[in-house]
Amino acid sequence: MPIYQLTADLLFPNPDWANPEGILAVGGDLRVERLLLAYRRGIFPWYGPGTPILWWSPPQRCIMEPTRFHVSRSLWRLLRQARFTVTFDQAFAQVIHACAETRFAQRQQTWLTPEMIDAYCALHAAGFAHSAEAWQEGHLVGGIYGVSLGRAFFGESMFKRASNASKVAFATLAQRLAEWQFTLIDCQITNPHLLRLGAYEIARAEFRRRLAEALAFPTRRGQWS
Missing domain, CATH: 3.40.630.70 (Leucyl/phenylalanyl-tRNA-protein transferase, C-terminal domain)
Structure with missing residues (x-):
């Protein structure tokens, strides 16, 4: 399944579209409004130093x-x-x-x-x-x-x-x-x-x-x- 590239728009793809590992999207930003939208959709950011922002929606929670x-x-x-x-x-x-x-x-x-x-x-x-x-x-x-x-x-x-x-x-x-x-x-x-x-x-x-x-x-x- 594809990993979606976020833009400046406050949008996330359907959380069910995450890949088998649970990665849903990459990019975007960490402003308050985006984080709140992510949590309301059951999505969270998790990434390491020097890498793009990764947004997760694991198949098991x-x-x-x-x-x-x-x-x-x-x-x-x-x-x-x-x-x-x-x-x-x-x-x-x-x-x-x-x-x-x-x-x-x-x-x-x-x-x-x-x-x-x-x-x-x-x-x-x-x-x-x-x-x-x-x-x-x-x-x-x-x-x-x-x-x-x-x-x-x-x-x-x-x-x-x-x-x-x-x-x-x-x-x-x-x-x-x-x-x-x-x-x-x-x-x-x-x-x-x-x-x-x-x-x-x-x-x-x-x-x-x-x-x-x-x-x-x-x-x-x-x-x-």
Whole structure:
């Protein structure tokens, strides 16, 4: 199947037209309006340094329901012990930079290029991107960030500088999303860690159906607390 070349127009091809790997389109830009359109269509950007912007719509999607986040006994003890203080939207830029730095330090390929970081900081300033931060003795030791539309949260990346800090931030975020009646956390690509936390895979058509249901509700825009 062809990979579509985007222009300056705010348009995406049908997400079902992605190639078998899940690549739908190439090019375009990372302005707020295009990113919001992409997420509403179930499309996300993912590419490496020095390469064109790639837009993805995988045939299988990893998702989680906030009410079904798996809290293990060890995680439950951590939450009860309150070793970490968790906040929302208090250090978005620090969280996204830490996600990029952690992957670089681990010699893993990062999609968090300077352009991507700037784009998600712009989404945060516009009230659509949010972070959950884990603090220990006043130091940022873990966090997660993503995009919120309707009752869907699109998780992008997380990091930890202390054992289990990112897991505590994620669990606290999932609890908050459940309280707000969010129905969907998009985890994008499956990995064993997410599966242990309660994520599972669904087909693209089912993901798009669930996303449409979640988008029928107003977006909780602006600063989270």
